[in-house]
Amino acid sequence: GKRDEELILPINSSLSVTLHQDQLKTTTTATISKDFTEDRIWLNGQEEDVGQPRLQACLREIRRLARKRRSTGDGDSLPLSLSYKVHIASENNFPTAAGLASSAAGYACLAYTLARVYGVEDDLSEVARRGSGSACRSLYGGFVEWQMGEQADGKDSVARQVAPESHWPQLRILVLVVSAEKKQMGSTVGMQTSVETSSLLKFRAESVVPSRLREMISCIQARDFPGFAELTMKDSNQFHATCLDTFPPISYLNDVSRRIVQLVHRFNACHGQTKVAYTFDAGPNAVIFTLEDTVAEFVAAVRHSFPPETNGDKFLKGLQVTPVLPSDTLKAALAMEPSPGGVQYIIATQVGPGPQILDDPHAHLLGPDGLPKPAA
Incomplete structure (x- = not known):
């Protein structure tokens, strides 16, 4: 349950175990370009409404952090304009919306991927939390606590790792x-x-x-x-x-x-x-x-x-x-x-690790045109 629906602040702290991506994973690709006319997103091959409030909350927060970084002078190396639109493709290799934490995995992966695209290096708990509360825990591997926090603005409602994935190998x-x-x-x-x-x-x-x-x-x-x-x-x-x-x-x-x-x-x-x-x-x-x-x-x-x-x-x-x-x-x-x-x-x-970067270009879900690759 939540005490604040807009900021997604919980009524109690919680704990989760991050599962291994060799068996259950969300894969997300994002790219921005001056040629895109609008933000777009595809989930499991189907285009979804990019105007979903939680998705928009994540995008707004990432772009705000990117602008903040640039305005402080740390972001001079950011290569792409913040005014560019973004295309996102995401896939789950396990049942979606069936009570198996697909939203936690999906929004954690989305927050991490968008942060890479926009050059954001802040703690991403708040970004992922805006999409799905439990997603802030999925930004870490192993055993993770989501601390409910006490501040009204939610700044202290963040995730912390209790033990790494290597802690309990059995x-x-x-x-x-x-x-x-x-x-x-x-x-x-x-x-x-x-x-x-x-x-x-x-x-x-x-x-x-x-x-x-x-x-x-x-x-x-x-x-x-x-x-x-x-x-x-x-x-x-x-x-x-x-x-x-x-x-x-x-x-x-x-x-x-x-x-x-x-x-x-x-x-x-x-x-x-x-x-x-x-x-x-x-x-x-x-x-x-x-x-x-x-x-x-x-x-x-x-x-x-x-x-x-x-x-x-x-x-x-x-x-x-x-x-x-x-x-x-x-x-x-x-x-x-x-x-x-x-x-x-x-x-x-x-038990598995937190988000991983896939270096294999074949793993990317979007083609050079910014559209989903055809199914193999």
Whole structure:
């Protein structure tokens, strides 16, 4: 939830894990030219409305910072006029607007790319935040806190890295794609309604999150997986409880999501310890945290509970996982009637770095004419 919709200032601080771009990424190309007659943007090959308020807020802020730099005398080397129009192309290699943080990745990538084009070297937290609040966290790799800040102008509502991507090399993330469809209730509208109607959300922001965040940072720094996992699940559950406490209620989870929750708890009970954790954003897709030595067995449990209907060889994407069969003990502990096709596919990944510059010209999404390259 937000305390200021225009500046995108949150009602509480938060923490995220940046995923590795080898598996999930947004790629963005931007170019400015005296020959362009208007700003234009393409997302996943389709031209979008460049007048979207959040996109315009990012552009305005980047151009303001560029003008400020030039006016102070530091920007004499800027090669291109600030009056030139910009063309932007962006692509996600994972489902967009499906509750998998595509807006966070997209606006972080956009802010970073525009800063390169316009020669801006300031902290980009504020620029990315204007597009999508969580995008300010995605400007850093590893484990990142978005500090809510206290100032009315939002200058102190910025992201900071809690630990780098190399801090916890054994940590693995599995994205269980239940639905790649665009969610029916967008995050922004949903959060606005929750802030207006949910008394649980107010209690959560004021009385639960501050201490829980400190505890979470301690667990990360100590690489305490059971502590990290339990907090992650409790916080996910409470977030979705606030969605149900919203009026009219919002339900991002579906029956498959709830079966995944059951699966995780039964898997942990079978082992007598917390080896796997779930979290759900504003959508039905599950993000699973576990350690490297548990990945293969949990993937086997998911495959057993949600057998793929077709293309079983494409069920698992991303990092290589050695296939294993679930033990009879585990199958008995799961005690779930299989739900074929409930999980469409799994993306196996790990903690990753912040924005990267692609030197390969073939990776650029815009051609010399400033228009999207034709699909290969």
